[in-house]
Amino acid sequence: MKLDHPALVKLLQKAYSGEKAAAFAYIGHARSLRDPAAKVAVRQIEADEWKHRENVLGLMRRYDVPVSRWLEVKLHIIGRVISASCHVIGRFMPFFFAGKLESGNVCEYFVMMRHFHSLGIREHDAMLYEMGMKEKEHEVYFLGQIKASRLMPIFQRIFSWGPGNAANDVDLENRQPMEDSAGYCKGDKEERDGKGK
Ligand SMILES: [Fe+2]
Numbered sequence: 120m121k122l123d124h125p126a127l128v129k130l131l132q133k134a135y136s137g138e139k140a141a142a143f144a145y146i147g148h149a150r151s152l153r154d155p156a157a158k159v160a161v162r163q164i165e166a167d168e169w170k171h172r173e174n175v176l177g178l179m180r181r182y183d184v185p186v187s188r189w190l191e192v193k194l195h196i197i198g199r200v201i202s203a204s205c206h207v208i209g210r211f212m213p214f215f216f217a218g219k220l221e222s223g224n225v226c227e228y229f230v231m232m233r234h235f236h237s238l239g240i241r242e243h244d245a246m247l248y249e250m251g252m253k254e255k256e257h258e259v260y261f262l263g264q265i266k267a268s269r270l271m272p273i274f275q276r277i278f279s280w281g282p283g284n285a286a287n288d289v290d291l292e293n294r295q296p297m298e299d300s301a302g303y304c305k306g307d308k309e310e311r312d313g314k315g316k
């Protein structure tokens with residue numbers, strides 16, 4: 120079955136390649152860390168991203184969505200550059216930008232769920248819910264590593280992410296059940312970008 124939904128097709132391609140960029144970035148990030156516990160945590164997050172990429176590929180195969188060669192190349196390079204830069208930009212910035220990125224990624228999977236619903240497809244809800252929540256866990260982990268840093272206030276002001284300042288409306292302590300989770304991220308950038316295309 121082909122998906123008659125350009126915004127969903129685009130979002131699947133973006134998420135698929137984006138997961139690779141994230142996984143690459145976390146390889147460098149984990150290597151740059153000295154604290155063994157943080158190393159293990161970031162390696163686990165890397166493994167989560169590879170799993171997400173596999174899940175998204177499964178959806179793409181199922182609906183005949185081609186992998187975007189352009190996004191694959193572009194995000195490969197971005198991932199590698201970030202990975203390498205983790206060794207030279209200190210401890211704070213890799214955690215900060217990882218957290219900001221994860222904060223944006225949370226909505227990808229809830230918007231994706233909503234797009235599937237618009238086609239009457241609900242069978243992927245559990246997987247999409249799981250992935251969206253996992254991205255939120257990643258965001259919360261990264262935030263926890265740096266929220267007390269003296270650099271946080273200035274970075275939060277410039278880049279609009281930090282304590283109490285997420286790019287999504289998911290609250291892990293008070294999470295919506297799966298059945299209601301398509302209500303998350305209403306009016307999100309991913310959704311606005313897809314409109315009219
Ligand atoms: Fe992911």
Ligand SMILES: [Fe+2]
Nearest residue numbers: 221253254257
């Ligand atoms: Fe993530």
